Each structure stands twice: as structure tokens, then as C-alpha cells.
Amino acid sequence: MAFYSIFCCVKGSDGKNQTKKQSTWRVFSLKELHSATNNFNYDNKLGEGGFGSVYWGQLWDGSQIAVKRLKVWSNKAEMEFAVEVEVLARVRHKNLLSLRGYCAEGQERLIVYDYMPNLSLLSHLHGQHSAECRLDWNRRMKIAIGSAEGIAYLHHHATPHIIHRDVKASNVLLDSDFQARVADFGFAKFIPDGATHVTTRVKGTLGYLAPEYAMLGKASESCDVYSFGILLLELASGKKPIEKLSATTKRMITDWALHLACEKKFSELADPKLKGEYVEEELKRVVFVAIICAQNRPEKRPTMLEVVELLKGDSEEKFIAIENDEIFKNTRPADYKDGLSAGEDSSDFISDEKEVKQEVEIVKEPNEEIEKVEV
Ligand SMILES: Nc1ncnc2c1ncn2[C@@H]1O[C@H](COP(=O)(O)OP(=O)(O)OP(=O)(O)O)[C@@H](O)[C@H]1O
Numbered sequence: 001m002a003f004y005s006i007f008c009c010v011k012g013s014d015g016k017n018q019t020k021k022q023s024t025w026r027v028f029s030l031k032e033l034h035s036a037t038n039n040f041n042y043d044n045k046l047g048e049g050g051f052g053s054v055y056w057g058q059l060w061d062g063s064q065i066a067v068k069r070l071k072v073w074s075n076k077a078e079m080e081f082a083v084e085v086e087v088l089a090r091v092r093h094k095n096l097l098s099l100r101g102y103c104a105e106g107q108e109r110l111i112v113y114d115y116m117p118n119l120s121l122l123s124h125l126h127g128q129h130s131a132e133c134r135l136d137w138n139r140r141m142k143i144a145i146g147s148a149e150g151i152a153y154l155h156h157h158a159t160p161h162i163i164h165r166d167v168k169a170s171n172v173l174l175d176s177d178f179q180a181r182v183a184d185f186g187f188a189k190f191i192p193d194g195a196t197h198v199t200t201r202v203k204g205t206l207g208y209l210a211p212e213y214a215m216l217g218k219a220s221e222s223c224d225v226y227s228f229g230i231l232l233l234e235l236a237s238g239k240k241p242i243e244k245l246s247a248t249t250k251r252m253i254t255d256w257a258l259h260l261a262c263e264k265k266f267s268e269l270a271d272p273k274l275k276g277e278y279v280e281e282e283l284k285r286v287v288f289v290a291i292i293c294a295q296n297r298p299e300k301r302p303t304m305l306e307v308v309e310l311l312k313g314d315s316e317e318k319f320i321a322i323e324n325d326e327i328f329k330n331t332r333p334a335d336y337k338d339g340l341s342a343g344e345d346s347s348d349f350i351s352d353e354k355e356v357k358q359e360v361e362i363v364k365e366p367n368e369e370i371e372k373v374e375v
């Protein structure tokens, strides 16, 4: 398998042979991971994603790890493992979750990461930590800028460039200092030099998928930009990407936010958990940038480098241009009438019956097992 050859080149950082110059990851034995996770005890389980379960563990030196134990009975998982390991082994950035090692013994395929004590952004926005309200506005801004920097690094500085393909709140982990670490490169594929996009089978999570990607399978950096826009809206508002309003009606976060942004009702856009404590200029910036990122026309979306600049407030001219964009002139702009987010009549709501019928290869509801669904 591809990853063996990669590891052969850089192996040797294990135990006594370790030297400072060598890679910081190593190969773990299954025995060591069994003992670190108390035999993959249910109590150690941090959660479950599309490709397996994640367990908390502690190594003999006291350091805490997160071990992703892949379901290996499908060839697909086998391939994802190779891809993820290859990508992670190469990429290092302060806002990307680094690989600590891996284990491939018998049927077992495991990836070892640093444990992130503040878990995922998802757990703070909608999960087990949401009641604690630990995400004040400063932290949210830091997470927005940090995760943008991590993705910008993948798009513009990693060699070859990398599309993440599954940017979402559960894949933004938070370290002890609430610094964002973008995780899970299992979906990432290398973009060949000179290619503008790679047509491939759709992988991602419902609610974050760019419409051209969901419908035509065209993966490009701008698909990540779209997903990042959804993530920004989620971060600012505390709302989920798709809200279920009734048994048959769902609302996309973009439709809801655009409507309020056009009417300049920023206080209604802010997460009520912030209790009005936010910097209005920054909130406005986040919302405008998010909507520009999550528009249906990929050619109009900014690059992640521009997103970083805009979020930091380093590009006043570009921000003024965004504020004056057509999209914010009407409450029902054309850009949000077509695509995945709305039915024919462009209401703020979409009903199940009106959703575009287009088969997507693999789509996951946030935090749910992979399933084949129609959107
Ligand atoms: N290094 C880590 N430290 C702390 N928690 C982690 C770590 N890695 C993953 N988790 C948490 O474990 C849970 C499962 O993660 P996993 O990546 O398997 O699923 P997911 O992110 O929900 O979906 P996907 O399979 O699409 O990535 C998530 O809640 C995630 O935030």
C-alpha cells in the first residue's frame, strides 16, 4: 500500500533512535495503544465519525493522545487511511492537527493524534460543552482566523496543494488555549499541478457541501471556501448549518443569515449565548465574509488567503467591495435562489419535497454514520 513506502523513507523516529532532526511522528504497536486506551474501553470513547471511533488515551510518559480506530473491512477505509496518513505526515502548521503516529497491525488501522483537551468546535456550539458558554467573542474570532489560516496553508502553501473536502465544526478541534486545529484529512486528495479542479466522487457532510460539488462532483479549493463560510456563520450565530423547523421543513443557515445581513440586523445574527457581548464591527465582518464565501457561484468566492486578510481586518478596500456586493442589495438575491439551498420559489425555507433530487455518492449528516442519501 502507498503509505508503507512513504513511511519507509521517514521511519526511524521510534524510541532510542529518535533524533531531534527526525520527524516527530512514529509507529505505535497495537499493544501500546490497547494499554493507552484501556483496551479501547467505551468510557474512553470521544466520539464516532464516518470512518471509525476516536478514543482518548494516555501513553506511558503521561502524554494524552486521541486514537482513531478505523473500520477496516472496506477497501474505501483502507484507502482513506493511506491518504490521511500520507497527508498528515507531510503537513505541519500551528492550525492543523498533527499526526503523532500510526499503527497498522493485522486488520487494525489506527491513527494517533495529540489529544485536544477542548475537543471540537461542534461540542462547544451544539454538543456536550454548549451549556458552559466558553466561547466568548474573542475566542470565536481567534478560532475563525486560525482555522482560516490552517485551510489557507493547505490550499496555498502545502506541496502539492491540498483540498480538505470536509471542513466542518467537528473537524475544528480546540487545544488547551482554544487555538483552532483543523483535523481530518482523510478526504483530502492532492490536486495535480496545473489542474483547476478534480472531478471525483462527492465526499463531505450535508449542510457544508458546495452546490457544484454536491451536484457535479467538481472539487476545488472554492468548495472548502464554501464550507468555511457555513462554518463561520455557525460560529457567529450558534445555529446549525441546516435547521429543522418542522417535520418537513428545513432552513439553510445561508438563507437565514443573508436575509438578516441585507436588513443589517446584526444583533439578531449573533449567538444569543454571547448575551450581546461581541465587537459589532468584527461580527459584521465575519457575517459578510461568510456569506461571500458560501455563495453558490464558485468563481465569486474569495480565496482562503483573502479570507484570512478580510477576517483580520487587513484589507479595508476589499471589505468595502464586499459590503457593496450585489448579493446584499436584495433580501432575495438570485445567487441564493438556485443551488442546493433553496427550492424553486426561493423561500427562506426548504421543504423535503422541494429539495433538488440529485444522487450524491457519500454524504453524511453531521455526526452520523456515512449513508447514501439523496439531496
Ligand atoms: N485529537 C482529538 N482530540 C479530541 N477530540 C477528538 C480528536 N480527534 C477527534 N476528536 C473527536 O472525536 C469525535 C469523532 O471524530 P471523527 O473525526 O471520527 O468524526 P467526525 O469529525 O464527527 O466526522 P468525520 O469522520 O467526517 O471526521 C469528534 O467529536 C471529534 O471532535
Ligand SMILES: [Mg+2]
Residues within 6 Å of the ligand: 049, 170, 171, 183, 184
Ligand atoms: Mg473528524
